[in-house]
Amino acid sequence: MSESETVAETNLAPTERRALFLEGARQALTGPAYFVAVALVGVGGLAKAAGFPPAAAFLSTLLIWAGPAQVLFFGSIAAKTALSAVAVSITLSSIRLMPMVLSILPMLRAPGVGRRQLFLATHFIAVTVWAESLRRLPDIERAKRLPFFFGFAVACIVTSAVFTQAGYYLTAALPKPLAVGVLFLTPVYFLSTLVRSARLPVDWLALVFGFALAPITQAWVGGGFDLLALGLIGGTGAYVCGRFFTARRAERTP
Amino acid sequence: MNLSVQDGGLAPYIILIAFGFLPSEIWRWLSFFVARGINEGSELFIFARTVSSVLLVGVVGKLIFSPVGALATTPLAARLGALAVGFAFFALFRRSVLAAILGGEAAIIAAGWWFG
Numbered sequence: 111m112s113e114s115e116t117v118a119e120t121n122l123a124p125t126e127r128r129a130l131f132l133e134g135a136r137q138a139l140t141g142p143a144y145f146v147a148v149a150l151v152g153v154g155g156l157a158k159a160a161g162f163p164p165a166a167a168f169l170s171t172l173l174i175w176a177g178p179a180q181v182l183f184f185g186s187i188a189a190k191t192a193l194s195a196v197a198v199s200i201t202l203s204s205i206r207l208m209p210m211v212l213s214i215l216p217m218l219r220a221p222g223v224g225r226r227q228l229f230l231a232t233h234f235i236a237v238t239v240w241a242e243s244l245r246r247l248p249d250i251e252r253a254k255r256l257p258f259f260f261g262f263a264v265a266c267i268v269t270s271a272v273f274t275q276a277g278y279y280l281t282a283a284l285p286k287p288l289a290v291g292v293l294f295l296t297p298v299y300f301l302s303t304l305v306r307s308a309r310l311p312v313d314w315l316a317l318v319f320g321f322a323l324a325p326i327t328q329a330w331v332g333g334g335f336d337l338l339a340l341g342l343i344g345g346t347g348a349y350v351c352g353r354f355f356t357a358r359r360a361e362r363t364p
Numbered sequence: 365m366n367l368s369v370q371d372g373g374l375a376p377y378i379i380l381i382a383f384g385f386l387p388s389e390i391w392r393w394l395s396f397f398v399a400r401g402i403n404e405g406s407e408l409f410i411f412a413r414t415v416s417s418v419l420l421v422g423v424v425g426k427l428i429f430s431p432v433g434a435l436a437t438t439p440l441a442a443r444l445g446a447l448a449v450g451f452a453f454f455a456l457f458r459r460s461v462l463a464a465i466l467g468g469e470a471a472i473i474a475a476g477w478w479f480g
Contacts, residue, residue: 141462152433161369162376169377173385183384187369197383204388206423209416211395216404232392237420244413289434290476291469294443297424298468302461304417305454312410316417323418324425340422345415348422352414362412 127257134261137246143266145299146238147273148292149177154277156184167278170269175236176205177296205338209345210240217243218250218259227256234263241300245307286335312352319344438475448473 123131150171157167162184170180177202186196211232218231235243239262245263247255284292301317308314323344327336369376402408427435428443435443450468457463 112389123427129394135435145465148467162380163372166376166380170380170382170384173380176388179384179388183380187379193367193379193383197387200384201387204391206416206419207388207391208395208398209412211392211403211420212399212412213409213416215396215399216402216406216409219404229393232396233389234430235392237391240416241420286437286480287473287476290438290480291473293427293431293435294446294469294472295465297427297443298447298472300420300424300463302450302454302464303419306459306461310410313417316414317421320418321425324422325429327422328426328430337419337422337426341415341419344418344422345411346437348418349411349414352410355386 122253122257126254130254130257131261131264134258134263135265136261138242138262138265139269142238142242142262143269145295146177146266147270149296149299150180150270150274151277151279153180153184154274154279155281156181156188157274158278158281160184160188162187164275164278168271168275171274172267175233175267175270176204176207177237196315202335202338206341207235209341210237211235214240214243214247217247220255220258223256224255231256231259231263234260234267237300238252239263239266241303241307245303249251310352311355312348315348315351315355319348434476435472438472442475442479443472446475452480 155166174180182199214235323340327340331339367375367379446468449471450464453467454464
């Protein structure tokens, strides 16, 4: 089979592409889009506290699309931090986007998928879309993944932008137990999603290492570098131990 | 440069793009060019996935062990307990993420009300 035939075979009809896009959006709107959106409500409140105009709340989600970076951005400007220091801390915090993009892009590649589409896809990769893609994409035929991904991601980002905007106006009005609930959504949602998508021993080790190291690196590594240290030490540790387990299992079952 | 959010006009948006969007987005652009050589199933892919999982769990761990805002008014035992309730629901309801969220949220909102 020549390459052009492969491309022709995997090229989707526009109607099929639209159906996949809508299916992705539908799956996002049955849950994940709202979890991340609610988690961003607080960011809207911070934007207001930092003195930004209303549209900045909405735009920050469309443009930055990374909760921790948005919290840092508005939180540190509200605390009158120098803008150059704000930019440095955001650069540090968003390094974690790199392994996410690196672990999703290879899943989206398919014959007939252009580089421009893949480049556009990188903008949508943030923690929720990353975690859900790890779980959902492997079950989808390779050629059908990209339209599904865009539908899923666009639904998440637009819902979140609307909720961020709502937060700009509402956060202060929330009763305290509900405010506690909003802040707890991120931990419970992401932990259960990661448990759900864990397949290899290394995935389970990542969970254990990350959770155990969090208080340790926070206490011992300062200056905003604690997460970077945690990712490198914990990630390497989990990866090496995972290889060890897999190798031992392979030895036992010749 | 003496930009300030208080300047109004376009200043807040320029600040958002220059000091919020670009420092974050640069990693996505960089990854795009690095990703070219990585295949699904390769060891580098698994390593990248492991590092990003550890980072995410680390961020979550920070939120549990040293929370900010209203969550800080609940004791650590309540936060860990609510996570345990979430996982019990997860296991009981056929590995459902939604069940985990509902269980965990019910527990922490009750704790927030009790300690509030």
